[in-house]
Amino acid sequence: MKPAGGVRGFLAPAGGFGVTLSNMFRPTVTEEYPSEKVPAKPRYHGRHQLNRYADGLEKCIGCELCAWACPADAIYVEGADNTPDNQRSPGERYGAVYQINYLRCIFCGLCIEACPTRALTMTNEYELAGPTRTGMIWEKQDLLAPLRSGMLAAPHPMVEGTTDTEYYRGEVTGPTEAQQAWVREHRPDDPTLPEGEGVDAANVQLSDAATTAAEMARLVAAANKQGSR
Numbered sequence: 001m002k003p004a005g006g007v008r009g010f011l012a013p014a015g016g017f018g019v020t021l022s023n024m025f026r027p028t029v030t031e032e033y034p035s036e037k038v039p040a041k042p043r044y045h046g047r048h049q050l051n052r053y054a055d056g057l058e059k060c061i062g063c064e065l066c067a068w069a070c071p072a073d074a075i076y077v078e079g080a081d082n083t084p085d086n087q088r089s090p091g092e093r094y095g096a097v098y099q100i101n102y103l104r105c106i107f108c109g110l111c112i113e114a115c116p117t118r119a120l121t122m123t124n125e126y127e128l129a130g131p132t133r134t135g136m137i138w139e140k141q142d143l144l145a146p147l148r149s150g151m152l153a154a155p156h157p158m159v160e161g162t163t164d165t166e167y168y169r170g171e172v173t174g175p176t177e178a179q180q181a182w183v184r185e186h187r188p189d190d191p192t193l194p195e196g197e198g199v200d201a202a203n204v205q206l207s208d209a210a211t212t213a214a215e216m217a218r219l220v221a222a223a224n225k226q227g228s229r
């Protein structure tokens with residue numbers, strides 16, 4: 001391109017600096033991520049969460065509707081029957097295997113719309129990178145909501161005299177003494193019992209059970225080593 005001559009050419013550098021100068025006095029909009037994390041908007045579609053009822057039972061009933069609704073085929077669910085010794089959710093079935101493949105997920109939210117029990121919701125958490133492809137498949141224990149204060153860790157029986165309908169209606173507001181007695185008989189060391197260490201200790205146990213990305217990387221490395229023999 002032919003350079004501008006005369007007065008226009010003489011003033012061109014000043015025009016360029018003018019743009020710089022006018023921007024120097026505007027508020028800074030650069031986000032210093034990751035050292036400073038800006039909270040996402042309240043309705044941001046981030047990582048999924050599998051929720052619990054107020055008494056600690058899981059809301060997921062293993063119906064697979066979320067998996068069928070997913071356009072990216074990112075969810076895999078296997079349901080199983082609740083039994084008197086292993087009641088994990090109200091009603092007949094619970095989600096025994098639950099996986100979300102975050103290499104496929106496009107965060108559209110169709111799965112949470114399809115869920116009939118509001119078991120599946122999306123959090124604001126957006127830091128979902130990982131060192132391995134296998135580690136990007138999140139398991140049920142990675143997705144399950146932490147126990148809140150007052151909850152009793154599953155499995156345990158449903159509240160006496162209730163059906164899954166009362167749970168769906170939100171009429172169960174916390175564990176009963178009968179549920180606590182059942183847990184005391186079957187898991188006397190459970191930290192979520194009133195005399196136990198509390199939900200914080202229980203959540204530490206649960207997060208230890210969750211397969212972290214680092215653990216996944218170790219497992220993949222071990223599997224690759226076996227495969228190369």
Ligand code: SF4
Nearest residue numbers: 070105106108109111
């Ligand atoms: S957010 Fe969309 S793509 Fe991701 S698991 Fe749910 S339905 Fe599938």
Ligand code: SF4
Nearest residue numbers: 060061063064066115
């Ligand atoms: S998360 Fe909801 S839709 Fe998916 S299997 Fe569980 S209950 Fe069914």
